[in-house]
Amino acid sequence: MIFYKNGRQLLWNFVSIKNHQKKLFTFNSKIMEAQQNTEVAFISKYLIPAASKATFLERQQIAATFISTLDGLISSHAYERMTETGDTEYITIATWVSEEAVSHAREAVNAENQRTGFNRAEMLQKLNIKMEPGLFREDLA
Numbered sequence: 001m002i003f004y005k006n007g008r009q010l011l012w013n014f015v016s017i018k019n020h021q022k023k024l025f026t027f028n029s030k031i032m033e034a035q036q037n038t039e040v041a042f043i044s045k046y047l048i049p050a051a052s053k054a055t056f057l058e059r060q061q062i063a064a065t066f067i068s069t070l071d072g073l074i075s076s077h078a079y080e081r082m083t084e085t086g087d088t089e090y091i092t093i094a095t096w097v098s099e100e101a102v103s104h105a106r107e108a109v110n111a112e113n114q115r116t117g118f119n120r121a122e123m124l125q126k127l128n129i130k131m132e133p134g135l136f137r138e139d140l141a
Contacts, residue, residue, distance in 0.1 A: 037140065038098040039074065042105075044133040046090040052127035053088050059123060060092075063109070067094060070108055072101025102135060 048056050060078070067073060074095040081089050096102045113120060124131055 037138070039138065040096050040099055040102060041136045041138070042092075042094045042096065042102055042133065043136055044092045044131060046088075046092075046132075047083075047130040048088040048090055049128050050086045050088070052129055055123075055127060056090070056129060059118075059120075060090075064092075066109065066112055067105065070101075070105050072097045072104065099135065 046056070064076060064078070067076065074097060076092065076094040078093075079091045083089060094105075096105065123129075
């Protein structure tokens with residue numbers, strides 16, 4: 001048991017312990033938050049010949065509009081740049097709440113494509129568009 005000569009010392013020790021606990025709680029909360037972050041980004045990179053760009057962008061707008069209605073989508077962005085040869089590099093980034101949400105989105109997109117008779121792989125081949133898709137997680141290091 002510790003005795004104090006005055007109340008100030010006791011109060012200071014109490015506040016010090018409380019602040020330390022608060023900092024520790026905040027630190028542990030951030031670790032838990034980082035471990036529970038399940039967000040994923042579905043990133044696709046396309047190389048589009050100049051002659052195919054208009055058709056591609058038309059279909060891309062249809063796809064983006066449909067995807068924007070799906071549950072689990074956090075955000076989506078598209079970026080493009082012109083290459084030295086006049087082709088277009090086009091990158092789409094769709095951030096989802098989880099891999100499960102991406103899986104459901106793929107199923108929904110496939111069902112919609114089947115319903116409308118659209119074959120994405122066939123279109124990419126016909127227009128000579130190269131696509132590199134991937135699922136990424138944020139580097140929290």
